[in-house]
Amino acid sequence: MVISSTSVLDVSRIRGPSIDSDHNLVADKIRTPLNAAKTKEQKTQGKLDVEKLQSQQTANDFTTRLSHLLSESTTHPEGIQEQWEHISKALRTAAEKKIGHRRPRNCNWYDEECRVATERKDAAYKATLKASATRGVCEHYRELKKEARRLFRKKKAEAERRECKELELLATRNNARKFYQKIRRQTEGFKTGANSCRNENGDLVTDVQRVLRFWREHFSVLLNGGSNSPRRDEEPDPAIDDDGIYVPPSDYDEVRIAITRLKNNKTVGADGLPAELFKCGGEELVRRMQQLLSKIWAEEYMPDGWNLSNSHLP
Template identity: 55%
Template sequence: MEEKDDAAKDAFYARLEDTYDRCPNHDVKIILGDFNAKVGRERIFDRTVAQFSLHETTSNNGFRLIDFAAARNMVVSSTRFRHLDIHKATWLSPDQKTRNQIDHVVIDGRHASSVMNVRTFRGVNIDSDHYLVAAKIPIRLCRAKNVRPITQRKLDVTRLRSQRTATAYSTHLSELLHQPTPLPVDAGGLWAHISHSMRAAAETAIGFRRPPTRNQGVSRRSCGKNAAYRRTLQSGATRATCERYREKRKEERRLFRRKKREKEKRECEELEVLQDRNDARKFYQQVNRLTHGFNTGASNCRDENGNLVTDTQCTLRLWRAHFSKLLAGDDGTNPAIGGSNPIPPIDDNVDIPLPSHDEVRVAIMRLKNNKAAGADGLPAELFKAGGEELIRCGHQLFCRIWLEESMPNHWNLSVLCPVLKKGDPTICTNYRGISLIAISYKVLSSVICERLKPYTSTLIGLSVRLQTWQIHHRPDLHIAPNPGKPTKMELTHTISLSITKLHSIVRHENAYMPPCLSSVFLQS
């Protein structure tokens, strides 16, 4: 930053001051990095930088750093410890002759005594002209145990494409479900037995997805380069030793470029194979991955005032407030979740037949592949490959839910995935949410949807206009031409309402529910 003009330097320190002022007063504030600032040993700066710097005089950037630290009662800890000069230098010039101390660790004066040591470690090869700077700071941590959240491992459902693997999974699942032990009486216990059996059979038959392995050839070249770098740090290192290290670096870079070209060639060949197979899903997935690259998610967010929030509980509260407002109605209440005046259930003494075995089979086979699983981690492919025994147990489960008019508590859980639409990733309002519900709940919704289609076609009577290309998806509709607008056709038949594809919240207090449909809706 020494070659930059004064306007760029002023803008940098102004932004740094603004970020520092936003931090809470009780936090331990540490600023570290490459300031490109030489701090001298002038006596006037003893309170801020002490007397153990590598340089005698202070540079222009050094004065800026000292002014920033002194104005906020901060201390430059990297110049407060007595070390050898080789343990003070943080940057080495390309000609291997000039060494400067331009990387610093700055901490607020209240916690300056917590810094036990700051020094440079030359032995660590970070493939840079800067050395690694380490600070030893003992911090008294909270006694509360911070438990790392356990994430579910994803099952490798692509192996079910093999008929042998699918048969092994179906056979093992049938054995687990057909155990002689008595089944639970309630719906929650029955679903727990089914889900546990499905996961155990899937783990045995298909296993989990494997993480990508590292290239061993690249690892061996990196080890050779690191060994050559350590030899250059020895006291008797010659010019030939440094040249060998440079050659090792060049070899490693050539290897990286060659591996990159080979990978790009393989990816292009894979795209051609996917195009020939007419596999549009994987083709566009790989195209998006190659064009967009890897985007890291934002673990922190900003509040309404623009301040960065790092506390976990405060971050969760901000996300909760955002999605509560996003999913609420016009008056701030969501009748689908529960309003101030819930509608009592209507009992009209109308007998609704239980779901049949064939209805459950059709609903399971109607599930789409390659969809994300819910909170239980069971994708749709496991249900479709489960076999007749799984359909029989699912039929028993749905009959109990139908009679008890209550669903398992696990079905009330959903995974809310925030999707960034535009703008700054640290602002919650730039996200929209996708709720991932359990696949078993989708099966029950599909059964209810098929039951409601005849009633909706007869009682609701909507008149909707569709484009010409949409009509081919509904062969049961009778089309009458509209002479006024020849580009559109008016449907004289009603369109069935699909429960599983509603994206807006229905106002139940404003909707009309016929008595014959009231007992179809179940109380969750």
């Protein structure tokens, strides 16, 4: 990035941060004509560690906790939206209490020993910044820095050997899913999110609202056809033939069988509730879901969250 000297407002040297270098950081204030789109920080919902439900003890504890949360309410919600909010809140609360969220494993080699070595190195670096620092103090810092680097290399090598052994074990057990998950986690690098796109004229669009408007128009044309496609707004919808046969709502056994047939390891929806939670919910959850589905069947209305989905744009 080329910056004109007239755009530089202030330059200062920062000696505080420890960057493992003999040089000091330089901070400058510049005036730039670029307009950056300001986006609000969205609170991302962490993924639940559903693999813990494979333990029978953990699954039983989750079922007991969920049944208690579903039955402890003194007032039974009447509306469809209220019933689903009560069920989803109980599922989320029980899951966060019993299984928790999945922790990122990008730096699994950094342990307590590494933290202590880093603190010692940082304390020695701060001692070198004092006016009374001697040559011995600086030499002590350099030794601690070399020691910390050797320790980090050793920990990284040990972590890589453990990962290789785990990969070999997964391959011998024919666990293809976890095997390729580990391979992908080890090989792929950091990926940044794209918050901009180009319009029809090739111009770069960075404003969030304009980007969303552009994608909405793009998918509207893609799914509904362009301007040359025939319009069907004037055509009336075909009448639905009512044969007079009464179809009752799903009973308890049908809802239970449908829940047990849900597939594992699928992407969660907008509510963040995976299928594994429903399959370990127990009889109380099946009964509440059967009541909710019967009310939806009778009133022909679904909760608001069921109309949402997670879409990842390229």
